[in-house]
Amino acid sequence: MDPVAASVAATLFSAVATDSWEAAKSAVVALWRRTVPEQAELVESDLVLAERRLVTARPEQAALVGDLVLAEWQARLQLLLLAHPEVSGRLARFADGEWGGDEGDSRRTGSVSMSARSADSSKIFQAGGDLHVHG
Template identity: 35%
Template sequence: MLNELAQAASTAIISSVATDAWPRLRDGVVTVWRRVYPERADAVGADLDACRDDLLAARAGSDELSEAELRAEWQGRVRRLLVENPEIAGALRALLDEVGQSQAARGADVGEVRMTARASGNARVYQAGRDQHITER
């Protein structure tokens, strides 16, 4: 359960970097950290800011490996935090729910969609970032 929560948190961190949810998520993660390690909270905030800068640069350069590394780094950090302090799982889950609900209420999509397709011969490719309706006769 803690691993899944850590994965969800790291996904939310990486996905929200370029959205309106970022300030709330960033501040919420710092607040969660502050509950158990007040002396580390400011450093975590600075690390999140650095993560955002690194991630935006990685996306600008189509550097998917760096994005995956950042996601893995934050998953590990959050997992260790949860293992050491399982009592904060509820607060972290509530933060993720709140940020997810606020995104859904605004109708905002979280993250970025990248698609690549190759077709040859008589093949067809259908791709969509959201809804797709295909009617073939």
């Protein structure tokens, strides 16, 4: 088992009962949406189910349920890494609890082609996404 996959799974599910759960869940779903888009909805519903299992587990079964959920997501993350090694850096940041995205809105797809021509002292501002101009 890749230590990054194991660490991400542990960090992800340690966030379940905290304020960071929604950010963690959204970050994992966004990563899947970028990497394996056809699985993103399933991953999201499975994360919701995993959360529900952890929260509603009877006290005498909580440890076992936690271990099983953790093992399932370690395996899923390991399979993602095997198929898409390019996500290892992003997963490493997840393992450190850095759920914020630095890769833009995960719903954006496609490509952008732009061209512009400037004359005199005009200014041209182009962006394929958000554009913030100050000053």
